[in-house]
Amino acid sequence: MVSDAKIHSFEEVANHNKIKDCWLIISGKVYDVTPFMDDHPGGGEVLLSATAKDATNDFEDIGHSDDARDMMEKYYIGEIDSTTVPNKRTYIPPQQTPYNPNAKASQFLIKILQFLLPLFILGFAVTFRHYTKTE
Template sequence: MASDPKVHTFEEVAKHNLTKDCWLIISGKVYDVTPFMDDHPGGDEVLLSATGKDATNDFEDVGHSDAAREMMDKYYIGEIDASTVPAKRTYIPPQQAHYNPDKTSQFIIKILQFLVPLLILALAITVRNYTKKE
């Protein structure tokens, strides 16, 4: 590793997201893994999917060997300026719809509000006509 490492911004590192130009952030360090793309056991897609973010968790979840960790030294190109790395986003679930205790659809309620008075009127007219004939 270099004695005086270069400090890179997140924006700068994120631009290197191609097979022919690929940089990764792992544990606060920046690696140019472009020469390793063809040789990576998981394929270049795995490395490309780790660009544009802090790939530390992705790297650690795989459980890389000590040999793989030592191999990283030759791809090291500097440190990441932690203040430029976006904060991790917290998942916010969507708001639930208003709880309708009787499970009746609002559409059905509106239809009934329209139809019930009509049915009452029709019943009243029918009763009136029936009682007139006698």
């Protein structure tokens, strides 16, 4: 690696997120892995999924061999300006309504009542008319 390595901003690296133009950030270093897209054992899509973020955890979680780590050297193009990398965001799950087993039963009952109530009223009206009819 060159001692006067080019410093890249996160935004610049994040823009290289296509199959024909793919850069990754791994351990503070920037790699142009575009030539390796077709040869990557996991496929190019795996590399694409690691773009526009710090891919260090993705890379380390796989358990790459020493040979794979040595191979990275030929794709090295510089360092990342760490001040431009966004802070990691804490995952906040979507708010969910607490489970209420009666909710579905209530919805079902309302639908049945919406169907039966007009029939009940009609039946009552017919019966009322029948018994109140004057001859």
